[in-house]
Amino acid sequence: MSNNYDSSTLSLFNTEFNEQTAILLEIFTKGIIDSEEEYQQVLSSLRSLVTISQITELSFFIDLFEAIESIILNYKLESLQKENKVLIELNIFILQISDFPINSPEKFENWFSEKKIFNDKIQTILQESIRNTEAQIKVTETNTNADYVDYSMLDLFLNEISTNIMVFNEFLLKIEDSPANIEFIEPLMRAAHSLKGAARIMQMDVIVDLTHSMEDLFVKAQNKEIVLTETDIDISLKAVDVFSQMLEIQSSEISNWLISQNENIYRINNEIKNRKLSHKPKEIVAQKKENFPSDSLPIVCEQSPSEIKISIKKLGKILGLSSQVMIENKWLDSFTESLLKIKRNSFSMLKDFDEVTNNIPVENKKLFSKFLTKVSKELSQNITDITNNINYLGQYSRKMSNITEKLYGNVVSLRMRPFSDLTSQYQRRVRDLAKNLGKRVKIQINGKNTDVDRDILAKLEAPLNHLLRNSIDHGIESPEIRIMNGKSETGLITISAFHKNGMLNIDINDDGNGISIDKIKQKIVDKKLSTKEIIENLNKEEILNFLFLPGFSTRDFVTEFSGRGVGLDVVQSMIQAVNGSIFIESETGIGTTFHLTLPLTLSIVRTLLVTISDEYYAFPLTKIEKVLQINQKEIQTAEGRKYFTFNNEKIGLISAAEVLELKTRPITSGKIPIILLKKNQFIYGLIIEKFIGERELVVRPLNKLLGKIADINSTAILDNGSPVLIIDVEDMYLSIDKKLNAGLLKDINLNYKNNSSEKKRILIVDDSITVRELEKKILEKSGYYAETAIDGIDGLNSLKAGNFDLLISDIDMPRMNGFELVQEVRKNKNYSKIPIIIVSYKDRESDKLKGLEAGADYYLTKSSFQDRRFLIAVEDLIGKANN
Template identity: 40%
Template sequence: MSGPDLSGFSMLDLFRAELETQSQALTEGLLALERNPVAADHLEAAMRAAHSLKGAARIIELEPAVRVAHAMEECLVAAQRGRLRLGQEAIDALLKGVDLLALVASDGPNGGAAAEPAVARFLATLDRVLHGTQEAASTAGEMPPPAAPFEPPPAEPAMRTEPGDAVHGGGGSERMVRITAEAMNRLLGLAGESLMEARRLRPFLDRLTRLTRQHAALAKAFDELRAVLPPNPEEEVADALVRVQDRLGASHDALAERLAELDALDLRASDLANRLYAETLESRMGPFEDGVRHYARTIRDLGRTLGKRVRLDIVGGSTGIDRDILEQLDAPLGHLLRNAVDHAIELPDERAFAGKPVEGVIRVEARHSAGLLQILVSDDGRGIDTAQLRRVILARGLTTPETAAQLSEAELLEFLFLPGFSLKETVSDISGRGVGLDAVQAMTRAVRGQVSISSTAGIGTTFQLELPLTLSVMRTLLVEVANEPYAFPLAGIAHTLRLPRTDIAQLEGRSHFRFGERQIGLIACHEILERGEPKADQSELAVIVIGDGEGSYGVVVDRFLGERELVVRPLDARLGKIKDISAAALLDDGAPVLIIDVEDMLRSAEKLSASGRLRALNRTSAAVGARARKRVLVVDDSLTVRELERKLLAHHGYEVEVAVDGMDGWNAVRSEPFDLVVTDVDMPRMDGIELLTLIKRDARLGVLPVMIVSYKDREEDRRRGLDAGADYYLTKGSFHDDALVGAVADLIGTAYE
């Protein structure tokens, strides 16, 4: 049976990979032995890890590591044989040995031979621990049993995968393929695109199904036609009817057969794309425990520094989490855990007086809930003194005494997330500098999550982080702004509502509305994105509330398009940071959509508000004061024809815009709303047929009526225009004023209907 392909790695690389695995086993075993020094299973696991590292270091001739590992093994064997009880000093020394092994194997300036002085000091410390305890035992009349050397076979070096590596096994063998995180992201993006492309089959299938129903209606109409014919039609007519009926039946059967084949293809393609995407996404996932288990040692050492006994419990360690999120969570989790040790966990005497175990417990739990990843960091410490918190808020002038007295406990706790805020009166290397919880909130929001806090005095404190399962897929609310779709991440939305214009209030020249007990500023998304004006003929506004507390804003969009789950595609790095935009995605029909950066949009709203340049929103719809006029776009490269049509339609009440060719017209219809497009055929850059084709293929513009007005009056020219999707074909050579206006009215009605 073939083993892993390790040919691309040096022997030192292999040792470092094994060191990472075995060091973790050593650390976990030693932390467990600190609580129960005679636990046989933990003694055995720690001793085997030290022995394996000694053998591996000897193979690569890393002599300092051999001596360190051998001394650790001797100490653990002595504990197994009863010659040594692993007290606090012994555990401290052995944990330092774990750190020293990493230093010896490193390429840094203190690694390798340069670590020799540290090795000598460690060996002297461990020798004192080992022999000092043995001498004390002998003095007490105890005879140490003979030590039989323990020589298990050396463990085979295990290869650690780097971030972005993928490991595949099959048939009992394991093969490693190195792949960069960037390549994995591209692969996931392609898998997401394949998923979107597979979903495009369903709308096409639905259209064919409607066509089948239309075919059935045609067959029914044919039967009705036969029913009204004379009983004995002429032989030629009867034969023609039979042929038509046969062809209708055959075409219906063929269409039904192709439809069934396409339906099966849709199912297979969707299943394959979903499995491909799920497998690719799974390759980015890792167990939550991988990112937090190293904190067990950190918590223990920090507690020792502060004179506290504390341990870390990990619950739900196997819960899957995106490795990118896991990496970005490292810093905020570190803040929360250090704060828990320093602020929350009491000293042993204080805990004993309160009737608690002298050892404090910090618990980190991960679980999936409602499509999100929930991480809870809790402790059994003293809890947060809300009375003290209220006093600190007042002392810093963060609110008035009247307001502070009315704040609920949840509202008080929110002040802990303010930059520079701390309840700690003294400053230390661990905490008290006011840096931590604001960073936790910022980093959590950076991965589209949110954090909340709850606390009970004397019982403990819990922080709850709600995060997406992956950064590659985002649940969003699609909206329309100036006839373009945009996506708001659901995690960044506090509320959505339809706001009657009559509920808009003007305060100091700015638009507001009452939301619960608060007044919230109202701003048009069009103004932030510099995309024209919101629709003035709507009696209700579609509003998205973003932000928290006093920093909330109601963002007005043209309309809600519904929730979508989008595969996030990062923007090209050469574009730099685009204001108010975080990324992009593709909709089911393949159309691109920009994803809003909610935090950036909040900052933009703040800047506009501070500058005094915010435009007020009207309390009444434009339709109340005046009837909205139908808008027509005239596209023609002839100035004379263009102006003639503009004046004629404007005279009859229509609002008319003009474009000089097809390209100009295409840009116009994508940026502004129109009720009708009137276009010539022969034009530079883009002719009328191309413009017509683009409009009819567009998912949003496909229902927009298009009229062709052309000098080409041949039947094939007319058929070409109608086949391309034109709703009306009028020739310039024969049209007069009434003909053009009548055709426009036939398509969209009069100017004010």
């Protein structure tokens, strides 16, 4: 037997060997271990030595250091803290191996046979240590019934198990695919080894034995003494199942569970051991070991954790606070605004002052000149200061809003987990399932690092599992058929997760036989869900949608895994429950893809903000089919109900205010804003008051004390700081349906006609709220309908939208004054004939003339409110309210 050792690994071994043995010698010489840290130090040094020996393939050292490690673990800290002769013995051992001729590999064999006796000796010590441990355990067992398992350690242990299960699953399956690839064995070995160590600390002997056998198996495979077969992998996976089961057991039950499983585990253990034996050690071919890049060195020490746990409640609070910071920050804008006002005022003060200065008679000027210059200078200085401060504030405000938005975004992202959290088990699951069904299936997962909200991740588990099962059972063909169809024997399922258009997309694709459209059509007819004539006119997508109906299954027989007819409908409703959607794409002979579209997070929802009866409401965008504005002319009546036609479809109109039981208002504008809601057979045009715009809102639950509020899902805080309610669209379908059946929804358009035909409509344009409201009151008291606008531009817009009989306007207004407004109105042929009254404080004759010239019919001063002149003018122009 000859061995070619790689010089770079040997030099690595050399460094590690010298370093670690020095540490051990230092401690062992004392014949006592002082502290927990020292104990851990010894174990970690030994572990490093075992690993480096494994890498260098020096089986002598592997066995030796493993044995020493076991001895130390068996004795445990308590008995080593007293002077213990075993440490001295070990010390001698290590001294005696320090003459290992590391630089002359040709001498290795000689050295090993020379020191062979060591291994026997060490085994004796090991046996002794085991007896020692057994005695100790017996003492513990007889003395107390208490569990010997330390719970906090147990948590760590279970944590370690769950990490290693993933490693096992991943690499066992990789090995299955390419048994010759030694690289995949290394992590398995490491996992078994670290579990062994951990189990030993927990004193779970059965697990120690089990992992030990596993490790042995892997080590042999790595040394190329054996090649792992499918059976080896099956058995190893059985062992992994034992670990998985442990995770399911309550901590307090673990020791009992282990006792109950003792036999089972023992059996698996034996199987693994037997596998080891049944492999004839192959002739070991002298082979140059691949170079290990230094960074692939197994990490023996615990890595410092890169993630911590945080309670959802605390996270929610931080989220609330950071959104509040963002909202509070908006105050800076209004503050800047007020500073600008001060600046403007100071300017006009300066101007006034200059005028005063100029008008002082020359003879007095001398007297004041010093004082005047001083004040003027101070005023200019103030203006400069304010200007500077406004600039600083502006900069600060921009910076702040930038930072707060980032902060907010980051806090929100705290809720995100990588998609791989969900899929780590899939390799294994797919393999088991496929095996059971006699198929060969591989799974490929793309976008493992895609961020997914933890809530959504949790809700995705069941639907994804179902779709996976579906693909394996219905999608992928049996190997024989695949070969017949010229495909590779092994089917491929690809799961891809990615972000697109602010949504999370998950595609589950199989390269199977696709869904037979004809079969579905036949089934639809058989199940009397529709007639032949109708389905012939449906497109593929629509046919595939039948699969989502409850009780619809194309599979002729039921398997253990799928085809029971419950399924796709449940998948769909689960996905809809998180505001997502699903659709199927299938190509005969090529495969099937399920496309899932989900919101990125449940805590933030993208909404359309609208007003209904002057209150804000938010509709989740994912629930809205379309938003549109229709003309009143487009509205038609059928069977006493109003509808309009859109894409050849008749859509019934519903007033959102009525559904929510808010005060309904007459529809006044010519264009009616509508939200189109569509779900299965339901399609409604929901009339709202006004579209405000798109908003991303942080969802908060409603107070539980309120119980379920009809049509409302949750609440959120708007950027103006006021809470807004988020509509529960699903619930709204139900209440619309209920209210329609109960005849509770009035005919909307009738409302409008009544209002408009009964009352004459007057638009009041004035920048003073007092005047506006006063005029409105006077007019409404007399039976007119009045609407208000706050300046010329606003007035012009209202005029375009509504059907007004009279316009009343002020003169001095921002943006567009009364004269300009009147001119604009007269220019537009749509309403150039509308009578106009100007009401102003300006009572100079020139102003009056200017107004009338522009096109007003009346020019009144505001004192006219006191007498009846105002109303007389209105009546003169459009007549009394009621005729």
